[in-house]
Amino acid sequence: MTSKRKTTVRLILAALLMLALPAWASAADAPDVIAIDLLERYYEGVEFEHAMHVDIADDCYVCHHHTVGTVTVEMGCADCHEESDATLPIACKKCHDPNPFSAAQIAKRELEGRRFHIDKPGLKGAYHRSCLGCHEEMGAPNGCDDCHRRNEAGEELFGLGPADM
């Protein structure tokens, strides 16, 4: 009984939180620095300076498409999301899958990828295309090792490590 009540309370709290969250979603609430460790197999983590990029970017939609409630002008997005409110998933990884070529993701892509969110890249692709595309345009650092420091496995992979011997 107690555990059931606890669950109910948690559910209500979660629901309240979900209602409240979109209203909170402004750049000021986002962490100033976001640690990204997607490529930890070969690289050390990347510290993404969110606050700095908020100052530079024209608008939130440049990276966040329609998810933060700002008006989006991107073709494709605007058809459905021109006036949509902020959505709960804000972080890139909530929509862009870190494992886009798994059988499940390919099946999902084939099922819905023709109607909406067409040709949506996976998380790694989304990061690199978004970051690198802009960095090239803005003349910002765009070499691999400008952002990524290889770990031991990475050094080995690229033919610089101990396996070389």
Add this chain to the structure above:
Amino acid sequence: MGGISRRRFLEFGAAAVATTVATSKRSHATPNFEGYPEGMGVLVDLTKCIGCRSCEAACNKEHGLPKPEKPFDDLSVFDERGHSGQMRRPDETRYTVVNRYEPTQGGAPVYRKIQCNHCNEPACLTSCFVNAYTKTKEGAVVYNPEVCVGCRMCMTACPFYVPGYSYSSATNPVIVKCNFCYDKRLVNGLPPACVEICPQEALLFGHREELIAIGKARIKAEPDRYIDHIYGEEEVGGTSWMYISSEPFEELGFDTTLQKKPIISNVMGFLGMVPMVLAIWPALFTGFHLLAKKKGGEDGHDSERGEGE
């Protein structure tokens, strides 16, 4: 004699020839094999490749290939040229290479990854007389070194000059080429190592049919950016690996003169005749010979020859 008259034998022979010809006709009429419906592929978007060579590194690790002289982050390899000025090619030490091309119109360089394109109707498979090659239902063209006799016909047959040969091995040289990571990954539903590591997702893995649809959609969405062609959709009967590009394909080392029909269609008519010749002719002409001999005996040819001696 033997319960079969000469007339009946000739009728039978003629019928057999007719059947064989009809059969080979039918196989000619069969539409070209367009790949297994569940076959996987990769769509390479050359506008997205940044030439980081991660795919080369991942391939090297995946297949346990020897470490190259220059590390994979050394971009000076793009300036390497062979004896006759050709760019780097896949060989026994590397199943895939990335090359850099400077567009004649100017602008940013274009990087192109080369590997086996895994044809729907592979010329290597066609040319191999010991059936060392298999086109799997997953889309990969795989090679079996156990049965290979080392004739290297596949190397000359391949329209993309992909298969390499382990010339370094004095005792057991074999063909070496990209196998789509078939045994370790593809059969387990995993993407090839090069696709998995590509930071830009310039390599898109999926069912071939879906990739063609995606390629067409990208070209349609940005017609000013892309050349209106998916290289590999139709070349030599279609390939599992396909490319889309912002620069003309012929400027990026692609052979744009390749026929649309599979290579095998060039020889199918002739090869269709071979079984007929091998199976029917010996029986037919042996029959003629026997009949002629029987008749000759009655005419007394043998005795005539005997008299001549």
